[in-house]
Amino acid sequence: MEEKTSRVYKWLKGGKAYPFKVDLFLTNKCNLNCVFCNYPKKKPVKELDKKTIMSIAEESGRLGVKIIGILGGEPFTRKDVVIEFMAEIKKNGISGSIVTNGMLIDTEDIKKIIGMKWDLIRFSLDGSNSSIHDSLRGYKGSFDRVINVINHFNKLKEEFHANFPTIEINTVLCKKNLEDIENIIRLAHSLDIKRIYFLPMIEFVKGTNHLKIKKDDAKLVLNEIEKAEKIANTLGVSSNLDKIKQDYVFIKSNAIDA
Ligand code: SF4
Numbered sequence: 001m002e003e004k005t006s007r008v009y010k011w012l013k014g015g016k017a018y019p020f021k022v023d024l025f026l027t028n029k030c031n032l033n034c035v036f037c038n039y040p041k042k043k044p045v046k047e048l049d050k051k052t053i054m055s056i057a058e059e060s061g062r063l064g065v066k067i068i069g070i071l072g073g074e075p076f077t078r079k080d081v082v083i084e085f086m087a088e089i090k091k092n093g094i095s096g097s098i099v100t101n102g103m104l105i106d107t108e109d110i111k112k113i114i115g116m117k118w119d120l121i122r123f124s125l126d127g128s129n130s131s132i133h134d135s136l137r138g139y140k141g142s143f144d145r146v147i148n149v150i151n152h153f154n155k156l157k158e159e160f161h162a163n164f165p166t167i168e169i170n171t172v173l174c175k176k177n178l179e180d181i182e183n184i185i186r187l188a189h190s191l192d193i194k195r196i197y198f199l200p201m202i203e204f205v206k207g208t209n210h211l212k213i214k215k216d217d218a219k220l221v222l223n224e225i226e227k228a229e230k231i232a233n234t235l236g237v238s239s240n241l242d243k244i245k246q247d248y249v250f251i252k253s254n255a256i257d258a
Contacts (some may be wrong), residue, residue: 003066018063023152024056026082027073032101033138034126036172038204039073050136051080054088074105075223081209084111087116095119099170101137102146110149110156118165122197123150125169127176128183131234159201166196173244174201174211181228181241182226189235196232221245 004020011017027047035042048056060068068089075082076096082098089096097120113121123146127133129145137143153167169188171177177184181198188196203212213221225245232239 019065021067021069022056022060022065023071024053025071025073026053026075026085029077030072030074030101031077031103031209032074032142034172035136035138035204036174036201036208039156041205047078050084053081053085056087057088057094061094062088067095071101072126074101074104076100076109079104083112086113086118089101090116090118092256097122101142102149103139103142105149105241107152110153113165114153114156114162115159117162117174120168121153121165122168122170123185124172125187126172128180128187132177132180136172136174138258142222147191150193154192154201156213159176166195168189168195169193170197172201173198173213175213175217176211178217178224179214181224182231185232185235185237185239186239196237198240198244200244225239 007017007020027040028042028045029047030037030039048228057068070082083140086096086098089188096118098118099122102123102151102213125133125143125146126136127143130141133146134140134211150167153165157163169184173181185196188194200213201208201211219222222245225241229239229241229245231237
């Protein structure tokens with residue numbers, strides 16, 4: 001935090017202060033078709049070429065950037081560059097995080113990610129079972145696939161005596177999985193995951209209004225979150241549930257109308 005504050009202070013004083021963190025959206029393509037997501041419905045944008053992407057890691061290192069976050073779309077649809085870019089980030093002394101649905105990661109990728117000591121990988125997981133997760137992610141078998149990839153990471157990390165990458169979960173919270181929060185936390189614990197980040201669903205896509213958590217759901221929301229928090233505390237899984245509770249998930253999820 002001190003480092004961030006001093007950069008902002010320097011900038012306010014008219015000096016040159018380079019970013020602490022850079023987020024790079026590698027692509028807007030995705031191999032899934034999640035019901036609440038507008039990415040698959042967008043026209044593909046012109047993507048940066050490999051040379052430019054690689055130069056971002058080098059330049060960021062030179063400028064003192066501390067963290068690069070890789071986002072999408074699905075970053076692993078850019079198989080031509082994603083792993084090399086991650087390695088270049090690490091080579092330049094920068095911490096890296098990536099968000100993925102996990103579907104396109106194979107054993108070779110996992111070995112390379114562990115080998116380069118990548119810092120953080122966040123998997124999207126929207127339910128504790130295939131019925132909930134697959135229906136929200138729009139792809140049969142996506143639950144089994146992501147769980148297999150996480151298990152594979154854990155197995156290989158153990159085999160290589162590696163502490164990295166840290167594995168976390170992102171969950172898009174909506175009506176369909178609201179009563180599943182507790183089970184998602186139990187599942188995370190069984191996968192040796194210590195942190196879950198919940199994001200309230202925003203209605204970007206027409207026809208998803210029925211999934212939105214609304215004001216009328218307040219009692220149920222608070223009840224489910226409080227139950228889940230107790231389990232999370234017992235199991236040692238941290239989350240942002242407390243913050244969501246305070247912000248009232250239904251206010252945020254209604255902030256944008258399609
Ligand atoms: S995996 Fe991510 S980018 Fe792809 S459709 Fe789902 S939410 Fe959108």
